[in-house]
Amino acid sequence: MDSRELTYFVAVAEELNFGRAATRLGIAQPPLSRTIQQLERRLGVTLLTRTSRSVALTAAGEVLLYEGKRALAALTAAGRRAQRAGDPGLVLAMKANIDGDLLEKILAQFAADPAAVEVEVRIGGIGEQGVLLRSGEADAALLRLPHEDADGLAYEELLTEPDVAVLPRTHRLADRESITMSDLSGEQLPYWPGSPPNGGPLVRDAAQLMQLISLGRTVALLPASVRHHLRTDLTTVPVTDAATTTLVIAWSPDARSRSLAALVQAAVTASPSAGPHRSTRTA
Amino acid sequence: MDSRELTYFVAVAEELNFGRAATRLGIAQPPLSRTIQQLERRLGVTLLTRTSRSVALTAAGEVLLYEGKRALAALTAAGRRAQRAGDPGLVLAMKANIDGDLLEKILAQFAADPAAVEVEVRIGGIGEQGVLLRSGEADAALLRLPHEDADGLAYEELLTEPDVAVLPRTHRLADRESITMSDLSGEQLPYWPGSPPNGGPLVRDAAQLMQLISLGRTVALLPASVRHHLRTDLTTVPVTDAATTTLVIAWSPDARSRSLAALVQAAVTASPSAGPHRSTRTA
DNA sequence: CGAATCCATACCTGTAGGGTATCAATTCCG
DNA sequence: CGGAATTGATACCCTACAGGTATGGATTCG
Numbered sequence: 001m002d003s004r005e006l007t008y009f010v011a012v013a014e015e016l017n018f019g020r021a022a023t024r025l026g027i028a029q030p031p032l033s034r035t036i037q038q039l040e041r042r043l044g045v046t047l048l049t050r051t052s053r054s055v056a057l058t059a060a061g062e063v064l065l066y067e068g069k070r071a072l073a074a075l076t077a078a079g080r081r082a083q084r085a086g087d088p089g090l091v092l093a094m095k096a097n098i099d100g101d102l103l104e105k106i107l108a109q110f111a112a113d114p115a116a117v118e119v120e121v122r123i124g125g126i127g128e129q130g131v132l133l134r135s136g137e138a139d140a141a142l143l144r145l146p147h148e149d150a151d152g153l154a155y156e157e158l159l160t161e162p163d164v165a166v167l168p169r170t171h172r173l174a175d176r177e178s179i180t181m182s183d184l185s186g187e188q189l190p191y192w193p194g195s196p197p198n199g200g201p202l203v204r205d206a207a208q209l210m211q212l213i214s215l216g217r218t219v220a221l222l223p224a225s226v227r228h229h230l231r232t233d234l235t236t237v238p239v240t241d242a243a244t245t246t247l248v249i250a251w252s253p254d255a256r257s258r259s260l261a262a263l264v265q266a267a268v269t270a271s272p273s274a275g276p277h278r279s280t281r282t283a
Numbered sequence: 284m285d286s287r288e289l290t291y292f293v294a295v296a297e298e299l300n301f302g303r304a305a306t307r308l309g310i311a312q313p314p315l316s317r318t319i320q321q322l323e324r325r326l327g328v329t330l331l332t333r334t335s336r337s338v339a340l341t342a343a344g345e346v347l348l349y350e351g352k353r354a355l356a357a358l359t360a361a362g363r364r365a366q367r368a369g370d371p372g373l374v375l376a377m378k379a380n381i382d383g384d385l386l387e388k389i390l391a392q393f394a395a396d397p398a399a400v401e402v403e404v405r406i407g408g409i410g411e412q413g414v415l416l417r418s419g420e421a422d423a424a425l426l427r428l429p430h431e432d433a434d435g436l437a438y439e440e441l442l443t444e445p446d447v448a449v450l451p452r453t454h455r456l457a458d459r460e461s462i463t464m465s466d467l468s469g470e471q472l473p474y475w476p477g478s479p480p481n482g483g484p485l486v487r488d489a490a491q492l493m494q495l496i497s498l499g500r501t502v503a504l505l506p507a508s509v510r511h512h513l514r515t516d517l518t519t520v521p522v523t524d525a526a527t528t529t530l531v532i533a534w535s536p537d538a539r540s541r542s543l544a545a546l547v548q549a550a551v552t553a554s555p556s557a558g559p560h561r562s563t564r565t566a
Numbered sequence: 567c568g569a570a571t572c573c574a575t576a577c578c579t580g581t582a583g584g585g586t587a588t589c590a591a592t593t594c595c596g
Numbered sequence: 597c598g599g600a601a602t603t604g605a606t607a608c609c610c611t612a613c614a615g616g617t618a619t620g621g622a623t624t625c626g
Contacts, residue, residue: 001362003286004614018573031615033574043366052573052622060368067361067419067537074354079284082347083326136350152536253435254350287583301604314584316605335591335604 003075005039006068008032009047013065016055073134077252080136089118090259093129093138096206101228102159102247102271110266117259125205126192133252139260140251144223147245155250156264158271161223163242168216169235178238187219210234286358288322289351291315292330296348299338356417360535363419372401373542376412376421379489384511385442385530385554393549400542408488409475416535422543423534427506430528438533439547441554444506446525451499452518461521470502493517
């Protein structure tokens with residue numbers, strides 16, 4: 001398999017349109033058609049069914065799209081990790097304000113370890129952490145399960161919190177001791193890029209979300225630790241039957257650096273629920 | 284990252300010699316040198332330290348070798364799986380005579396499942412099963428832990444057996460009710476390709492091993508179920524403090540075919556220790 | 567039925583990947 | 597100690613193939 005052909009195929013398979021795919025790849029359409037034909041001939045399998053009006057994936061195409069994307073990601077990740085291999089430092093990816101004040105403790109704990117190295121903390125947008133990790137640009141990431149995807153990653157659980165409702169102070173439920181999910185049935189819950197629209201507004205970052213809540217346009221269910229960083233015009237109310245969010249530290253299962261192991265160890269030690277640990281990966 | 288460059292690098296990194304690597308790749312040495320230089324320039328990292336007499340890997344090179352091999356394997360596996368995606372059948376890889384008579388039961392159980400498809404059983408050499416699985420040539424494999432490597436694979440445990448000593452009938456220990464590991468301290472235990480030599484003979488397949496045992500040249504510790512297929516000039520003796528071997532059915536964690544799931548299910552159901560199951564991967 | 571859309575075909579061009587010849591630096595060994 | 601052998605780098609050429617342009621054929625849409 002050649003990575004160029006595969007890259008081209010993935011583009012077509014995702015766009016389901018040769019012209020758009022070619023533009024996205026920065027080449028003309030004819031060479032793209034040719035390359036896909038070559039690939040199909042080489043594999044001896046039809047990947048796409050083209051009516052001269054539209055393109056659809058065959059079963060084989062579905063498989064190749066799914067597996068091919070992973071393989072290509074592994075390829076670029078290999079390069080990235082090699083680039084950063086000389087640099088002894090670690091990169092930790094996280095979203096702003098999701099740590100429940102844990103980050104400082106983790107870093108302090110890590111600093112005490114003899115294997116400690118410099119840690120660059122990279123604050124990314126929603127859903128970026130996993131990408132950074134899988135692409136080899138970050139060594140570890142703080143993720144929230146089940147909101148974020150830990151598929152194919154190793155992780156350790158750090159902290160589990162109940163979700164609370166974040167409301168404007170003027171909201172009808174703002175003064176309640178606690179509420180239930182059914183109390184929120186009339187509200188427009190937001191959704192993130194990547195997850196399916198649910199009628200509510202699309203939010204890209206925390207600040208935007210808080211703004212929308214403040215305007216009464218939406219209401220959010222967030223881990224209890226948001227309380228510590230909340231704007232003064234917002235408040236939180238416990239939701240008795242809400243889901244819980246688990247903060248985990250995740251890393252590539254392929255990584256095997258001494259300092260990364262120490263960072264994970266430090267994170268587990270620094271977290272309040274420092275129970276027995278078990279590495280896991282989701283299937 | 285380009286797969287061609289990476290393939291070339293892996294060859295050089297494994298051979299630690301540009302000439303040999305070029306031969307292995309079927310190209311001349313100068314273009315190989317050039318390509319590696321290009322790769323290093325592109326990544327901005329030195330991968331190899333060349334004294335004009337020998338080649339050694341840098342830290343970055345080590346990382347790229349390790350991760351690059353995985354990425355390339357994923358690449359070819361993606362192609363293979365796509366090739367076989369149209370074919371609804373499954374390929375099950377295993378070693379001869381390692382199944383403890385379980386294979387028939389598994390296939391019978393599977394045949395009863397509505398999602399059953401044709402199963403091609405591929406009997407491979409020692410250590411090949413994992414390779415077939417990882418390269419996408421097989422959908423599932425019967426492996427013996429801890430002798431074989433389940434790294435990066437998902438698996439379900441089927442059967443755990445104690446190891447027994449396989450001896451010639453004329454052996455001094457052949458008539459004992461049971462023995463201990465210390466009784467075998469004077470014996471030359473064999474080793475397999477891939478594992479480090481230990482002074483004993485190198486064996487490539489079961490028939491060869493049995494022959495060597497019959498000649499009194501070695502003695503083997505094998506799972507108890509070998510008894511069923513043993514030559515008449517050999518016998519087995521329980522070893523009270525021997526390790527146990529666990530037969531597992533393994534598959535690629537990336538696979539998500541209905542029929543494969545049914546096969547795994549059938550294997551678990553057919554195995555005697557049909558307890559609660561838990562998918563695992565080793566780190 | 568013409569216009570628009572979309573993939574395939576035909577043909578041309580430039581470059582990058584590959585080959586040969588050779589050099590420079592070590593190492594080996596008589 | 598000096599010549600032979602080994603090994604990676606350099607210089608140069610050549611061809612195959614990736615990519616571009618123009619255009620055709622088929623389908624859909626208004």
